[in-house]
Each structure stands twice: as C-alpha cells, then as structure tokens.
Amino acid sequence: MEWHGERLLPRGLPELVYEVAPRWIARDLKVIAYPRQKQRGILGCVGWDDGWWVVELFPTVICRHLPRPLPEQCATDHRDVVGTTRFNAWSAFLHTTLHEIGHVETGRRQPWVPAGTYAAGRSREDDSVASHYVRYVEQLADHWAELTMDRIGRRDPRLGQPEGWIGGLPGIYLLKGTKRRRGVDWQGAFLEDYRAARCGGQLAVHHVLSLAWSSWPGDVPLRQSRPLRRLVQREAAALSIGRHYIDHAGRHHHFFNYGEAVAVVERLRPLLAPMRAEAEARAREHAAAAAALRAACEGLASASDRDDDPLF
C-alpha cells in the first residue's frame, strides 16, 4: 500500500484504512490525495493502473460537502448533522475512502456491461439502463463502506478517530470556518467541538437526539428542548456514561463518543416513540388546518371575483 499527499488527510486515516481494507486490495493499493479538485463535485475515484488500484481523493471537495454547523436559533433541520465538526470531517473522509475501496471489492459482483456504460450513465442521470447501472454500482460501494464502518464502530467506540486535532486539510478548513460569519454558527460549533475534544467526546446531546431520529416532524427544537435533553442525560447516566466538560462557570456539558451515542440511541428510541407519534399527529393537524384556511381564502377570492356589482 502506498500513500501520496497523506498530509492533506486527517491524522490516523491511512493506518485505519490499511487495517480494514481487504488484503488482496491493500497489497496493490495506492491512495493519492490531491490539493485541488479535478472535476466539480467529485470527492474521489478509483481505477486500475499499471498493476495498482489507484484511489484518488479530493480533500477540498470533501470539505466543501461537509455538513454546515446549524444556525444558532434553528435546529429543526438535522438531516446531515452527525456530530461535532471534527467528527463529521473524520467520518466523511473515512466514508469516501472506504466507498472507493468498496468499488474494487464489489466490482466482482457487478454484471458485465459494455465499456463506457458507467460514463454514459453518469452524464445522464435519468431512467435509462446506464443510469440504473450507475446507481446500482454506487449503492454496492456505499453498502460496503457502511458495513465496514459498522465493523470499525463495533471494535472502536471512537470509530477509529484519534484523539486531538484532526490535522490535514480538514483541520485548516475547520479553523477557517471560525472566521466565516454568514448565516451559520461556526463559532458556536467550534466551541462545542473544543469542549467535546477536551473530554474525548464526539457527539453532543442534541446530536444524539437527531441520531435517534434523523428527521423530526413539526418543529422540535432539539437544542433548546429541556425535557428531551434531560431524557438523554438520564439514559446516559443509567448506562454509566459520565463524559462531560466543565466550563469556567462550573456548568457541565455532556458529550458522547460514537459508541456511547449508539448505545444511548438504542435506549432512547422506544422512549421517544410516543413523543414522536404525538409530534407527527400535531404536524398533520397543522397541515390540515393550513389546507382548510387556504381553501377558505380561495373560496373568498373566487366569491369576490364573481361579485360584479360595484360596491359603491
């Protein structure tokens, strides 16, 4: 296995990838990280070249695709947010690398297709056979990457992430983020990240809640909801997870590493099910009320249209 440009990647990634890659691939694997993008939106690619499996990674593009920190007040849209910014960066780089290796590993399971089918499918993205083939191939690689990440997670509660600063290009990207002020709460995210790192955590309480349900119906502000936060803290205490950072004012900020978060989420799901059902019912009610209001407004508008008599 050979690595080029590994200084651009998070610390510890090459060692972990070497451990988890299948032996027959690792033997002939060359990973090259480039300081610039090659093609818009391409995070990485893989090919067979001169006796090597060559995985090319584009850290600048991967960084640009990281989930943004949430705006300070929001917190209803949790779709992409996995954990603190460092943890997000780590899992994104790990996933991309494993996805590319997954293409090699699952390549043997792909059906034979004429050369150029993949390229044709990529450029079209429609209902054609070539596009379906591309989606199938990508799913296989994604699936392998996720299985491998599961395996890593079962063995190492930190999902392979070394403690301390992430390093590489994602490190520079995160530091620069603190100077960006538009719309999103970079400073808050950085502070949270710092506190988490000081106690070896990777996810905050609201991350655990959003992990329990990636999308919450209606408006459930996870970061502000006290009962929900208390629930998480109680379940964590029941599992004897007491990872927290104490700030200068003496407040305890609770954090979890990946393995702890998964354990808490498993206990939370059944407890949260009734609350979620209630929130869903309320969201449905709101939608019905809004629809009725809209219909009434339309009825009013059309009634005034019909009224030909001048008012005065």
Ligand SMILES: [Zn+2]
């Ligand atoms: Zn792919």
